[in-house]
Amino acid sequence: MSRWEPGARGRLGSAALELFTEQGYERTTVAEIAARAGVTERTFFRYFADKREVLFAGGHELEELLVGLVAGAPDSAAPLDAIAGALEQAAAEVFDERQFFARQRQSVINSSPDLRERELLKLAALTAALAEALRGRGTAEPSASLAAESGVAVFKTAFARWVAEGETRSLGELITATFADLKALVAVA
Amino acid sequence: MSRWEPGARGRLGSAALELFTEQGYERTTVAEIAARAGVTERTFFRYFADKREVLFAGGHELEELLVGLVAGAPDSAAPLDAIAGALEQAAAEVFDERQFFARQRQSVINSSPDLRERELLKLAALTAALAEALRGRGTAEPSASLAAESGVAVFKTAFARWVAEGETRSLGELITATFADLKALVAVA
Numbered sequence: 001m002s003r004w005e006p007g008a009r010g011r012l013g014s015a016a017l018e019l020f021t022e023q024g025y026e027r028t029t030v031a032e033i034a035a036r037a038g039v040t041e042r043t044f045f046r047y048f049a050d051k052r053e054v055l056f057a058g059g060h061e062l063e064e065l066l067v068g069l070v071a072g073a074p075d076s077a078a079p080l081d082a083i084a085g086a087l088e089q090a091a092a093e094v095f096d097e098r099q100f101f102a103r104q105r106q107s108v109i110n111s112s113p114d115l116r117e118r119e120l121l122k123l124a125a126l127t128a129a130l131a132e133a134l135r136g137r138g139t140a141e142p143s144a145s146l147a148a149e150s151g152v153a154v155f156k157t158a159f160a161r162w163v164a165e166g167e168t169r170s171l172g173e174l175i176t177a178t179f180a181d182l183k184a185l186v187a188v189a
Numbered sequence: 190m191s192r193w194e195p196g197a198r199g200r201l202g203s204a205a206l207e208l209f210t211e212q213g214y215e216r217t218t219v220a221e222i223a224a225r226a227g228v229t230e231r232t233f234f235r236y237f238a239d240k241r242e243v244l245f246a247g248g249h250e251l252e253e254l255l256v257g258l259v260a261g262a263p264d265s266a267a268p269l270d271a272i273a274g275a276l277e278q279a280a281a282e283v284f285d286e287r288q289f290f291a292r293q294r295q296s297v298i299n300s301s302p303d304l305r306e307r308e309l310l311k312l313a314a315l316t317a318a319l320a321e322a323l324r325g326r327g328t329a330e331p332s333a334s335l336a337a338e339s340g341v342a343v344f345k346t347a348f349a350r351w352v353a354e355g356e357t358r359s360l361g362e363l364i365t366a367t368f369a370d371l372k373a374l375v376a377v378a
Contacts, residue, residue: 080378120309146346146367147374153338157331178335179378185336186375189269189368 009047011037016054017101020108025051025115052118055105058094059122063129065090070133079139083130083151084179087158091171099162099171106163127152154178198236200226205243206290209297214240214304241307244294247283248311252318254279259322268328272319272340273368276347280361288351288360295352316341343367 015036019028030051034044048054069086077085095102109115131148139147158174161167169177204225208217219240223233237243258275266274284291298304320337328336347363350356358366 078374078377080374084378116313117306117310120313121306124305124309142346142350142367143370143374145349146342146370149342149346150339150371150374153335153342157335157338160334161331178331181332181335182339183375183378185267185269185332185339186372188267189273189372 008037008039008043012039012044012047013054013057013101016051017104017108020055021104025108025112052115055109055115056118056122059126062090062094063126065094066126067129067133070130071136073137075137079134079143079147080151080179082134082137083147084154084175086130087151087155087175088172091175095162095171102159103163123152123156150182154182157181197226197228197232201228201233201236202243202246202290205240206293206297209244210293214297214301241304244298244304245307245311248315251279251283252315254283255315256318256322259319260325262326264326268323268332268336269340269368271323271326272336273343273364275319276340276344276364277361280359280364284351284360291348292352312341312345339371343371346370 012033016028016033019032019036028051030044031041033051033054034041037044048057066086069089070082073082073085109119127145127148130151131145134144134147135141154175158171158178161174161178162169162171167174201222205217205222208221208225217240219233220230222240222243223230226233237246255275258278259271262271262274298308316334316337319340320334323333323336324330343364347360347367350363350367351358351360356363
């Protein structure tokens with residue numbers, strides 16, 4: 001048997017979300033997640049440090065993807081356009097096929113102060129990485145930090161709209177719409 | 190002797206910051222803070238739940254002040270103007286005489302992941318409270334949340350500038366300047 005079981009990571013993710021939703025995050029153990037996914041606990045720990053990491057494991061890839069997209073934006077792109085373009089492309093590549101998963105995940109996170117804290121930390125790390133990427137393409141401070149903070153504010157707002165019941169637009173469309181909302185808010189201020 | 194000792198709260202705050210700065214946050218005990226302030230540990234616990242709360246005790250008053258200022262903004266004020274006006278007034282009332290304290294406090298917070306997490310949680314709670322205050326004066330969603338997020342992004346950026354070594358402008362001036370930076374970023378996007 002190979003050390004990495006094909007599909008195990010995805011099955012563990014689905015099993016964890018099912019169990020967190022059915023019986024609560026706190027009450028779910030790694031042993032239960034592994035059993036539901038049909039793998040051993042040892043296999044679980046090949047992919048995730050603990051049960052919390054099942055919910056946040058994608059954050060690092062997302063950060064790398066966004067940083068790469070910001071770094072690769074045309075020289076002519078304004079800082080907020082570089083951020084908006086990166087978020088829209090990441091939405092199309094990563095999120096838009098996973099709305100059901102994202103809704104379940106958000107509902108689990110909202111159920112636990114510990115998980116909400118972890119999410120805030122991940123978003124703060126993402127903000128710092130985006131500011132660094134903007135500085136790398138020549139944006140000075142404080143504009144780089146402010147553009148990164150504003151971009152993440154747009155992303156958070158668009159994401160909250162996207163996971164709300166009944167929303168039918170894609171995350172990419174909501175990011176575009178929320179950047180337009182920011183422009184409108186600033187235009188009247 | 191009265192149950193509330195005059196000045197004890199302020200002395201405890203100064204003593205805690207001194208000790209955190211001298212010997213580190215983790216290594217400082219409540220007993221040491223109380224001794225440095227010339228009060229008993231029991232007196233410490235009349236004012237603060239634990240040593241971490243010495244650093245965050247002002248957050249609730251700040252939130253109440255800002256929410257009151259947003260709610261009391263003129264009906265004609267645009268959402269971001271209501272937020273900007275509240276932040277500028279709070280800066281003048283609360284922060285501008287306390288730059289030395291704020292710098293020391295920030296340096297302690299930056300030294301500890303636990304404290305940074307706590308600060309992110311407080312800022313998230315402040316953002317939610319400001320969005321609620323905007324909804325209370327008629328701003329619809331998602332504009333209310335987006336204006337609150339953007340306003341807190343401006344505040345974080347201005348605050349980081351204000352506590353940086355060598356900065357001589359007041360926090361209020363930096364908030365005004367950072368809102369102008371946001372307008373400039375959005376105008377070219």
